[in-house]
Amino acid sequence: MTDAGPARDALHRVVIVGGGFGGLYAARELGRDRRIDLTLVDRRNFHLFQPLLYQVATGALSPGEIAQPLRSILRRQARTSVILGEATGLDVARREVLLSDGGPIPYDSLVVSTGARHAYFGHDAWAPFAPGLKTVEDAIEIRRRILIAFEAAEREADPAVREAWMTFAIVGAGPTGVELAGAIGEIAHDTLRRDFRSIHPEDARIVLVELADRILATFPEGLARKAVRSLERLGVAVRTSTTVVGIDEAGVAARVGDREERIPTRTVLWAAGVQATSFGRELAKAAGVEADRAGRITVADDLTLPDHPEIFVVGDLAVMRWKGGREVPGVAQGAIQSGRQAARNIRARLDGRATEPFRYKDKGNLATIGRGKAIADLGRFRRFSGFPAWVLWLGVHILYLIGFANRLVVLVRWAWSFVTHGRSTRLITGTPLLPEIREPEPPA
Amino acid sequence: MTDAGPARDALHRVVIVGGGFGGLYAARELGRDRRIDLTLVDRRNFHLFQPLLYQVATGALSPGEIAQPLRSILRRQARTSVILGEATGLDVARREVLLSDGGPIPYDSLVVSTGARHAYFGHDAWAPFAPGLKTVEDAIEIRRRILIAFEAAEREADPAVREAWMTFAIVGAGPTGVELAGAIGEIAHDTLRRDFRSIHPEDARIVLVELADRILATFPEGLARKAVRSLERLGVAVRTSTTVVGIDEAGVAARVGDREERIPTRTVLWAAGVQATSFGRELAKAAGVEADRAGRITVADDLTLPDHPEIFVVGDLAVMRWKGGREVPGVAQGAIQSGRQAARNIRARLDGRATEPFRYKDKGNLATIGRGKAIADLGRFRRFSGFPAWVLWLGVHILYLIGFANRLVVLVRWAWSFVTHGRSTRLITGTPLLPEIREPEPPA
Numbered sequence: 001m002t003d004a005g006p007a008r009d010a011l012h013r014v015v016i017v018g019g020g021f022g023g024l025y026a027a028r029e030l031g032r033d034r035r036i037d038l039t040l041v042d043r044r045n046f047h048l049f050q051p052l053l054y055q056v057a058t059g060a061l062s063p064g065e066i067a068q069p070l071r072s073i074l075r076r077q078a079r080t081s082v083i084l085g086e087a088t089g090l091d092v093a094r095r096e097v098l099l100s101d102g103g104p105i106p107y108d109s110l111v112v113s114t115g116a117r118h119a120y121f122g123h124d125a126w127a128p129f130a131p132g133l134k135t136v137e138d139a140i141e142i143r144r145r146i147l148i149a150f151e152a153a154e155r156e157a158d159p160a161v162r163e164a165w166m167t168f169a170i171v172g173a174g175p176t177g178v179e180l181a182g183a184i185g186e187i188a189h190d191t192l193r194r195d196f197r198s199i200h201p202e203d204a205r206i207v208l209v210e211l212a213d214r215i216l217a218t219f220p221e222g223l224a225r226k227a228v229r230s231l232e233r234l235g236v237a238v239r240t241s242t243t244v245v246g247i248d249e250a251g252v253a254a255r256v257g258d259r260e261e262r263i264p265t266r267t268v269l270w271a272a273g274v275q276a277t278s279f280g281r282e283l284a285k286a287a288g289v290e291a292d293r294a295g296r297i298t299v300a301d302d303l304t305l306p307d308h309p310e311i312f313v314v315g316d317l318a319v320m321r322w323k324g325g326r327e328v329p330g331v332a333q334g335a336i337q338s339g340r341q342a343a344r345n346i347r348a349r350l351d352g353r354a355t356e357p358f359r360y361k362d363k364g365n366l367a368t369i370g371r372g373k374a375i376a377d378l379g380r381f382r383r384f385s386g387f388p389a390w391v392l393w394l395g396v397h398i399l400y401l402i403g404f405a406n407r408l409v410v411l412v413r414w415a416w417s418f419v420t421h422g423r424s425t426r427l428i429t430g431t432p433l434l435p436e437i438r439e440p441e442p443p444a
Numbered sequence: 445m446t447d448a449g450p451a452r453d454a455l456h457r458v459v460i461v462g463g464g465f466g467g468l469y470a471a472r473e474l475g476r477d478r479r480i481d482l483t484l485v486d487r488r489n490f491h492l493f494q495p496l497l498y499q500v501a502t503g504a505l506s507p508g509e510i511a512q513p514l515r516s517i518l519r520r521q522a523r524t525s526v527i528l529g530e531a532t533g534l535d536v537a538r539r540e541v542l543l544s545d546g547g548p549i550p551y552d553s554l555v556v557s558t559g560a561r562h563a564y565f566g567h568d569a570w571a572p573f574a575p576g577l578k579t580v581e582d583a584i585e586i587r588r589r590i591l592i593a594f595e596a597a598e599r600e601a602d603p604a605v606r607e608a609w610m611t612f613a614i615v616g617a618g619p620t621g622v623e624l625a626g627a628i629g630e631i632a633h634d635t636l637r638r639d640f641r642s643i644h645p646e647d648a649r650i651v652l653v654e655l656a657d658r659i660l661a662t663f664p665e666g667l668a669r670k671a672v673r674s675l676e677r678l679g680v681a682v683r684t685s686t687t688v689v690g691i692d693e694a695g696v697a698a699r700v701g702d703r704e705e706r707i708p709t710r711t712v713l714w715a716a717g718v719q720a721t722s723f724g725r726e727l728a729k730a731a732g733v734e735a736d737r738a739g740r741i742t743v744a745d746d747l748t749l750p751d752h753p754e755i756f757v758v759g760d761l762a763v764m765r766w767k768g769g770r771e772v773p774g775v776a777q778g779a780i781q782s783g784r785q786a787a788r789n790i791r792a793r794l795d796g797r798a799t800e801p802f803r804y805k806d807k808g809n810l811a812t813i814g815r816g817k818a819i820a821d822l823g824r825f826r827r828f829s830g831f832p833a834w835v836l837w838l839g840v841h842i843l844y845l846i847g848f849a850n851r852l853v854v855l856v857r858w859a860w861s862f863v864t865h866g867r868s869t870r871l872i873t874g875t876p877l878l879p880e881i882r883e884p885e886p887p888a
Contacts, residue, residue, distance in 0.1 A: 045595065072868070076638075083598075084595040136873050147489060154527075195515035405868045408856045413853060424512060425511075428490070
């Protein structure tokens with residue numbers, strides 16, 4: 001911790017709020033600069049590799065295998081401090097980040113990368129019946145619900161109730177919804193095939209509900225069609241142009257055209273929408289900028305706020321424009337690249353250079369659909385699907401996963417699952433376990 | 445699931461309550477017998493490898509790495525059903541196991557292996573301040589408390605409060621207490637060494653409190669002395685002949701001879717005592733036998749209950765005698781061997797043979813103390829310590845760990861931790877995270 005550079009209080013103070021992809025890659029870029037004193041604030045003590053969170057939710061990986069402590073990632077950066085704390089607001093005049101507990105943190109430059117969480121578009125009453133997938137706790141809760149459903153079906157005598165336990169509805173057919181539906185299909189057809197004595201897990205009904213007229217809006221239509229076929233082979237019923245109008249303990253009410261339909265199910269998963277975290281709204285208020293309906297903030301070309309060149313917003317929280325005015329998609333690469341660009345712009349200013357506009361480089365788009373199947377869109381002439389796309393998906397995810405031990409462990413898990421069709425982390429944890437089987441009561 | 449054997453309802457019905465070591469090894473032995481229809485009931489859907497639970501509590505392994513779904517372990521046994529349910533009582537006259545939800549399960553033979561949980565010897569008020577280590581949820585809670593303590597110390601300005609956060613007290617110096625203390629010592633001295641900016645984790649004070657006049661009562665004295673030296677090298681203060689008289693949010697009150705002493709600490713872990721699970725008491729009541737103070741049940745030589753030759757009790761729940769009238773220790777081997785013997789006795793009866801008495805075969809006693817150090821007691825002339833004992837410990841634990849993927853993953857984790865001194869699953873999970881940092885208030 002001794003350092004030959006200037007004293008820490010003579011340094012340029014940068015505060016990063018949020019240790020997701022945007023914040024972490026900004027921190028790595030800034031940590032190298034000896035003129036900068038860096039503080040990273042996050043509510044969690046770890047960086048989570050969100051693209052694999054659905055694998056935790058479906059029992060293929062453990063939370064610890066896709067997460068790494070922020071302190072340990074940044075330990076070699078002597079001028080970097082990590083604070084476990086909740087940023088609740090901003091004093092733009094004094095240039096301070098306010099915390100829910102403990103003193104404010106002063107900054108010269110600020111990078112905000114607090115991301116998004118799932119949202120129910122004004123239907124918060126649906127939340128208890130349809131958990132979303134953003135945190136480790138969400139993933140463990142979804143895993144619990146999926147596994148408990150099969151357990152409850154095994155013990156249920158009433159055929160209608162049993163069928164409701166054996167039905168899984170996923171709302172929203174973006175990459176997360178598709179990957180969840182595919183993984184549940186695999187669990188039913190492969191993983192649990194020989195595990196039960198009263199039920200046949202392969203009888204499970206998996207319904208993927210999507211408002212738009214097709215799934216995977218961010219992928220080309222040809223690949224989306226291939227994904228539909230792969231999903232159907234896993235027993236997933238894909239329902240496009242379908243509006244969810246109600247979710248309760250008895251199931252999902254949906255509207256297709258003029259027709260209303262009920263899907264009786266005990267397990268509904270929400271993969272339909274996101275909105276910016278609450279710190280985004282505090283930032284908008286404090287900096288006097290407008291947030292869009294989802295709470296996101298439009299940034300200038302160089303990722304700063306108008307009137308506040310010292311504040312950068314990156315990742316999912318920012319509305320960033322790409323070539324032709326298209327929005328940069330809310331994927332890991334968007335956050336990684338914008339985080340890095342914000343860091344480079346801070347360093348450019350310290351050099352006396354001008355900031356540069358953020359240019360998103362599309363590295364392609366990948367999604368898996370069950371075991372050994374994926375779709376890859378690497379540009380107009382490089383679209384493919386099936387096993388080669390899946391191998392590419394594997395490689396990219398191992399490459400970006402942080403921590404060498406995690407990479408090796410995840411590789412072992414995947415190789416083993418591929419050979420055995422297994423998912424070994426199918427633990428039902430959290431309390432209470434059993435009341436959930438009895439409740440909810442069958443609808444009257 | 446088709447089976448050329450006799451119809452299931454003509455089979456001898458065996459019910460096993462509890463899927464720990466005793467129940468699981470009994471189930472494996474019985475599953476091979478085509479005359480037996482087997483039902484295993486457990487409150488959890490997985491078998492937990494308890495000897496490595498302290499590694500989850502100290503961030504070296506993930507829960508999913510030391511647990512395996514019971515259904516998946518027993519899937520190849522066509523005449524075996526697994527029921528996720530809570531056994532609450534017994535009707536010995538009708539020969540039925542009662543469940544908290546759902547119908548009773550009839551049996552011809554019953555194996556009870558519900559084990560033990562930690563106990564506070566009448567001081568239940570200590571429970572919120574000193575969690576024990578028996579379940580996955582316990583381990584995650586202990587992991588959270590240890591990690592939060594360092595985070596809170598990093599942010600604390602008051603030196604006294606900071607010191608209380610940096611102090612860890614472990615009550616009970618059996619194998620679990622010793623392994624926990626050693627692992628925390630390692631975290632402080634090795635794992636977190638470069639992670640913080642305001643505190644020096646190696647200043648952590650770790651106090652191991654033991655009522656008896658030496659630690660590790662089940663080990664020979666020479667090895668226990670070696671363990672003390674290893675612990676002291678990791679910064680653990682070993683306090684024997686010390687009685688805990690109080691535990692609250694401000695710390696531990698202990699009595700040494702006539703002197704009373706306070707250890708101000710925010711983190712107390714309980715490794716001092718166990719008692720039988722509540723199903724044990726129900727069993728004793730229903731079968732008209734006496735339970736000892738810890739709720740355990742004395743069994744006949746062949747592991748059956750007096751007057752109830754159809755009921756077997758194995759593992760930690762049973763008081764089993766060994767050569768010279770010594771009690772079989774409450775370790776994995778005791779449960780494994782007694783579970784197997786109960787199963788063999790059930791099969792012997794079906795063969796028309798007499799049951800055989802249980803003969804515990806002592807395979808030795810192992811405990812680790814931090815990285816690369818252990819003690820091994822394999823009999824009078826085979827006692828050793830240090831690195832060779834640790835390698836033996838590794839081998840034995842990998843061998844008994846269930847699930848090939850888990851074995852490989854755990855090997856990778858250990859190899860990597862050994863090389864890097866790291867512990868990569870240091871996640872603080874569960875909600876709420878931050879209020880814990882503010883509470884408890886410093887004592888007035």
